[in-house]
Amino acid sequence: MEPSACTQSYPSNHTSNAAGEHCHWEVSDNVRLRRFLCYGSEGDVYTASEEAHLGVAQAGALLSMLQEGRGIEAVNEIKRFAQDERAVRPDPSIFALALCSQHAEKELKEDMKCGIWGRALRKAVSDWYNGQDALSLAAVVTRCKQREGWSHKDVLRLSHTKPADEALALISKYVAKGWKEVHVAYADKENTEEVVKVLLYLEVVEKVKHSCDETEVINLIEEHKLEREQLLTDHLKSKLVWRALLKEMPLQSVLWMLGKMTARKILQPGASETQALCERMQTEAALKKAKLHPFSILLASEHYKRGQGYQGKTKWAADGSILKALDIAFYKSFSNIEPVGKSFVVAVDVSTSLSSVVPGTALSTAVAAAVITMVFARTEADTRVLAYSEGALQLCSVSADMSLAQTTDELIKIPGGSTDCTLPIAWATENGKAVDVFIILTNNPLWTFTASPVETLKKHRQTSGRHSKLVMCGLTSIGHTMPDTGDRGLLSICGFDLGAFCIIRNLAQDLI
The missing domain is CATH 1.10.1240 (Methyltransferase, Methionine Synthase (B12-binding Domains); Chain A, domain 1)
Structure with a gap:
């Protein structure tokens, strides 16, 4: 499969020697920035379901780029990463933009004055509001009034947003002044069709706020597709109101x-x-x-x-x-799930019991390993599944028509021993299988192995001619699973959540 246009737009940092051997893979400032944007850390470890602590200390690559006069490049990287929806959470991108807006680089300074609310951030916020469909924006401002201490009123004021049309001006006025002033201001005006629709919607939202009539509330929900956040707490005591909400x-x-x-x-x-x-x-x-x-x-x-x-x-x-x-x-x-189009090996460690539970979930590690395996086996044409333990490795027949239970049974049918996470990589090398990404799943954060995983991976790179990557995933781990080597092709995942799939996808596409 050909890489997508957005994938091709990101530069890579592959290094090879004269003999064509794939050597140490550099972790550049751009890569460290993208890691930060993706999961809030420049390091090679992602801890599932854990909010990253965002601070200047975590954004060293971004600061380096700013100090080197590469601020515009950094801002474009942030913008591109956000637009491509590559991040596990949006907070790091927002933090990064705020940090850029405070930097004194001349070219940036001209675009980013006024502290955190510099021109770039103001423009980004204004563009977002002005880029919304009027009725959709009316729903947003009435459904989510504030978050993390910020209200739409605060944000519109600080961003100096100038509404692009009359309907958006109406919504801005509603946010700033409330319904009464809006009603008075627009009651006798000759309004456009779009403005009339927004006025009607806001009137409905205000009406439901003051209604104690269960039937009326239900009718308004069903007719105007109102959501739970637009209702009063008392409304949510009614089963019939909940059933009306449930439809949409x-x-x-x-x-x-x-x-x-x-x-x-x-x-x-x-x-x-x-x-x-x-x-x-x-x-x-x-x-x-x-x-x-x-x-x-x-x-x-x-x-x-x-x-x-x-x-x-x-x-x-x-x-x-x-x-x-x-x-x-x-x-x-x-x-x-959109395929990445790379070659994968998903290897499941059966050396210890797979009956433990993945932290923060109700999933056993056996079921978690099975569903992770299924995601790649069903969506990536070039995927091999292995079950392994010390001295034992078996190629598993996981097909697209197998159920979750059948996949789980297939993974745990070989006897266990000690953990040796180098076996899947060595198997691929010895059998002439060129692999882009190895995903090693295990319960055990401590391994015994015959060789270093890093050296084993480098050998596979040299033999296969691929810039192979390794994801070491400790399904029950809450700490670092592998020493930091500075090799861009190695990442550790502690635990597992939906964000881990995003990270593996980004790594496979040479983004982080």
Whole structure:
């Protein structure tokens, strides 16, 4: 498969010697910046489900680029990485832009005055608001009024946003002054069709805020597709209101509220609402619209099956029809994953029990390893799956038509021993398999091995002619799994979450 245009636009830092041997792979400032943008750290370790601490100390590469007069290059890198949706979380990109806006580089300074709210940041924020569809923006400002202490009113004021049209000017006025002033200002004006639509929508949102009539609230929800965040807390005490919300609730939100809605009898066995939801969860168009990943669905399914929350006292009896719908949705959602087009080896360590639980989830490490394997086996044409332990390695037959249970059984059928994570790499080298990415999955953060994993990987690079990469994933690990070698092709993942797939994808495409 040819690399995408956005992949080709990123420079790489491959180094080879005169004999064509692939030597140490440099971790450049650009790469360290992209790592920071991706998961909030310039290092070679990603810890799943852990918010990165963002500070100047974590952004050394960005500071180096700014000090070297490469500020414009850095800003373009940040912009491109964000536009390509390469990041696990958006916070590092925002932090990086803010840091750029405070730097004194002459060329940047001309574009980024006024401290953190310099011209570049103001422009970026203004462009976002002005780039939105008016009705969509009206929904956003009424649904999410503030986050992390910032309100739309604060952001619009500090960014000096000048609305691009009358409908956006109306929304800005609503945010700054409230509904009463907007109503007075526009009541007697000859308004455009778009302005009239926005006025009607805002009027509905204000109306529902003051309504104590359950029937009226339900009618407004259904007619104008209002969401939970636009209602009062008292409204959410009604089962009928919840059922009205459920019809248009985003599937991602539905997945994480299944337990709560079942516990509150909003979803009941055989009820029309339950049947309608199950049908929606099994519809490929709905799954594609929600961009749901199989791993997300599996996490939600296992949590729902568990019958109680991780915190609090909420308990529920999982509904069989919902579990069946989740199972079907899980398999259908593999079509949402866009192939990278690289050669992969996914190797599962069976040296220790795979009955442990991945931190922060309800998944056993055996099931987690199976679903990770399935993601690559079903979406990447050139994928080989191995099960290994000390002195034992077996090529597994994981096909696209196998179930999760069948895949799990296939992975754990060979006897265990001590862990030797070099075996999969050595196997590929000895059998003439040129591999772009090795993904090593294990429970055990401490390994015994016959050779260094780094040296084994370098040997494979020299033999295969590929700039092969290695992802060492300790599924139960909470610390560093491999010494930092400064080799760009090596990354460690501690635990596992949806963000880990994003990181592996970025590494495979030579971005981080």
